Amino acid sequence: MIKSDEIISLLEHRLRDFSSDLKAQNVGVVETNNDGVLRVSGLSQAMMGEMVDLPHGAQGVVLNLAEDTVSVILLSSGTQIREGDSVKTTGRLLSINASDQLLGRVINPLGTPLDGKAKAKQGKDMPLEKIAAGVIEREPVDTPMRTGIKAIDAMIPIGRGQRELIIGDRGLGKTAVAVDAIINQKHVQKGTKRVVCVYVPVGQKQSTVAQIIGRLQEENAMDYTIIVAANASDPASLQYLAPYAGVAIAEYFLEKGEDVLIIYDDLTKHAWAYRQLSLVLGRPAGREAYPGDIFYLHSRLLERAVKLNEKNGGGSITALPIIETQANDISAYIPTNVISITDGQIFLESDLFNAGVRPAINVGISVSRVGTAAQTGTMKSVAGKMKLELAQFRELAAFAQFGSELDPETQKQLERGRRITEIFKQPQYRPMTEQDEVIDIMAVTLGFADDIPVDVIQRFILELREHINRNNKKFIEKLTTGEKVNDSVKEEFEKIVTAFKKGFKV
Amino acid sequence: MKKKVLKKIVTASYSKKNELDKEQVDIISGYLTRRELRDYIRALKQIEKKKHLFVDMSFSPTPEQEDLLRKQFSGKDVVFQVDPDLLLGVRITDNDIVYDMNLQRTLDAIEEFIEQQYD
The missing domain is CATH 1.20.150.20 (ATP synthase alpha/beta chain, C-terminal domain)
Structure with a gap:
């Protein structure tokens, strides 16, 4: 509880600098509001990816810079935004506030709590968009990231800092593999660091997410887990940002030298959300109506999974992206894109599932490109x-x-x-x-x-x-x-x- | 309407003294469809907005203060407005850039800071 003395000293300090406190803001006017995208005139100084403030406490992000107008995607419901409303730039790029207090919490990509508890105290602002660590800062993956699933740990071993795709049709246990991997991190192996887990459900049903949270709580796994949720009922803008918010939080722990496991569930829905945004923004549609930079959407996200060398802290981010296929078709557009980015894939097959082999992992065609380097002797x-x-x-x-x-x-x-x-x-x-x-x-x-x-x-x-x-x-x-x-x-x-x-x- | 064409007719709407020519505007608007007229009006408003500079102050400025600001922003038509909500200070709006130097904004910033730092 803040004391009145603190408020008074804060006011005095701020008022002392009052006369020299100049702030220039760029202000624009809303021209149109379509499907969560605003076209705004003015904002001549706006940056790409800059956050803007809107009336009624709403916020948006600049995603298109045209000659006379700027397109802003809304990060919340835009029903109250009208033509003629003013839009102000903030000078800040999209970021999320991360701290140790986020462990055990469920938040949305903007950092707003979804678990009914108070907002976490001010930590460090981590940018959602960031260039991944360079080659020199990295070292080879050599420490196991154990999932606790025999088939994976023995035949398709995953290392800390690797990207391993989990791919299969709906209902085959992709999320189950990911959740088991999170639960297994409560057993900290001798000589290894604890693993912080970040689970990012994108476009999932709220009931499914609630079920997963309940299971993690039962297994005492929420103590080291953060959930960054953008559910099916959230705007496409939040679903687009959720994986980047998750990896931004993971990078907070990475900078402290910790190991992080991040699960994107799933990137197919992430691609759908981005396609929706791009079409409303008027960007040209390519194959399957996806925009031309759909590969870059996932490549820049997954490149942020990294194993840093000791000089740069020695931390790691291990990514387990999930992709849902249709009728086991792994040659579709998004699956092939993500397969070419990741360091291996775990295939789940419906034939195996129906035959009672669960987890339904086809070890014959599943691959880990890191291989035995990520296994103990x-x-x-x-x-x-x-x-x-x-x-x-x-x-x-x-x-x-x-x-x-x-x-x-x-x-x-x-x-x-x-x-x-x-x-x-x-x-x-x-x-x-x-x-x-x-x-x-x-x-x-x-x-x-x-x-x-x-x-x-x-x-x-x-x-x-x-x-x-x-x-x-x-x-x-x-x-x-x-x-x-x-x-x-x-x-x-x-x-x-x-x-x-x-x-x-x- | 193509942007080049719009730019031409907007330029033609102004006299040599850089003021809006009512007769020209009436002639031009007679040839435009409803959609084109909307774009034309929007373009004219944008140009008029760029020509003006709005100075909001919490009190009526003295003639010396007015002269000072007009000299700072020569080339613009400076419009002075009184806004008691600012409490103290001034807000200058130059097209889409707003320079905020007032007590209300400072207090808002303090409120936001306290909300972020404390439960």
Whole structure:
């Protein structure tokens, strides 16, 4: 609560400088108001991307500079804006106020709270548009960003500072993968920094966003998460700005040397919002009616995901953009654009989803261009063999459908492949630690699950994990070192599993 | 109407003394469609706005103050207006640029600052 003495001293200080306090403002007049875009005459000094003040507390951004007029997009409802209203420039480019107090909060792209709590205290103004860090300031990605999802951490590993696209049709679990990645960040691995998470829902239903917030609160993940929401009912201008607001907040933490995970859910709707704005602004329409700079819209956003070197703070921003396809068509315009920008993609397929493989990740065509550089030695040593076995299984899987008699070696490869596919199934909201993932993978790749029926595998590995976590804590510690799994560890694991299997009922 | 054509007819609407010629305006407006007339009027208003400078003060200026401001902005038609809402100081509007040097704006800025800094 502000004290009256403070107010008086503030007034005295301000009034002392009164006579020299000159401010020149550029003022224009609204000519037309169409679909959230104002055409304003005057404003001869307006800058591109400058914020403007409008009557009734509304704000806008300059997005078009013509010879005699300027086009301004409204950042709120414009029903009260009329022809003849005055528009003033602010001299400020679009920015969002970021501080540590935003952790646990839900805000809109302008920084206005949406969670019913008070506005966060004044922090640092971060520009929404910013040129990404240069080549010299960066270093190679070498620290894992663990999602807690076995299929991803083992086969498509993501590193801190990477951009990994999550792509698939509606309803296949793209958001679920992202939410699991956020929940998993509550387990801070030894020797690594905490990860701040920023989740940016763009054009989503408010009920969906509320559900996600509820789940994050249940899992105590909101303590390190910020949600920057522009829902389906928000103007297209806010949906366009939301990802940039999210990355601006992420850069606040990056400048402090922290690691950030940012999820854009989803960039397809972001592209739609930008298309709407561009068409109303009168910009020429290109392929699929998107404007000519639709690629630049996403490339400049995703380039801001970065791994900085120690000299520049050592922080990182890892981006997980989400793209929704139609009928698994990854050759459409926006998907191909974003695939060419990112450092890999995780494909979710409807056939796998319907067959009960969830998360429905097609590990055969999913890629991480960073690869094993983003894995610990432990995971690298156990996952490498599995990748090869899975590739062999995919090649042979077609033969299995013929029902013809196969040689024992082929049968063995098929059985191994089925078991690997089975262990990749994972319940939602159950991210796993690296040690548990390694145990599951070793149980299958070292052949200890070959005599377990496929439909019992899930129960087998669950009980094995519980057994080891309860009775063999020293073995778990050996898996946390990050070192390659050597023969002695394998021998110890063999003893543990053999002893466990004696009491395991199929 | 094309911008070049609009510029020509607007230029033709002014006399050699750079004042609006009523006769010329009447002749020109007779040839224009409703939409063209709207653009024509808008262009004339913009030019008239550029020719004038509005000085709002919280009190009536003295003749010396008027002369000083007219010398500062020679080439413009200076119009003085009294606006008690300014409390103290002056606001100068030069086409689309506003120079604000008044107590009301300072108090508004303080209010905004307090709202941002404190709960």
